Amino acid sequence: MIKKALVSTIMTKDVITLQSSDSLELAEHLFKSNHIRHIPVVKGEATIGMLSYTDLLRISFADAVDEEEETVDTVVYNMFTIEQVMAKNLLSVTSNTTIKEVAEILAKKEFHAIPVVDNNKLKGIVTTTDLLNYLIAQF
Secondary structure, three states, X not given: OOXXXXXXXXXXXXXXXXXXXXXXXHHHHHHHHXXXXXXXXXXXXXXXXXXXXXXXXXXXXXXXXXXXXXXXOOOOHHHOOHHXXXXXXXXXXXXXXXHHHHHHHHHHOOOOEEEEEEXXXXXXXEEHHHHHHHHHHOO
């Protein structure tokens, strides 16, 4: 294992994002159609939050909807905005942060994704799945 390997080598670079003005219905569609669990919320180039699929499950019965189904009962989603549901005050890392440092952060915190931000611009996202895949590749 390379001790100084950078997070930029394992992060997702083509990040799907949401605007705070987007709907929670759109968010669920993006989660399901892209098979992802975390979406950074941006305003311009600034990352202002992180929405997780778990955040949606907390406010809805989305888990009762078939994963392949594209329709969503929007009644609950219309009661909330992305800004009300997303995690705020995010911790972020730079693309020069080592994989070891990211692993230490995720091991100590109760979240599973961190935005990678350089010069206030979102460059990627790194998740616990990225870390596990990196570990598996070492064997």
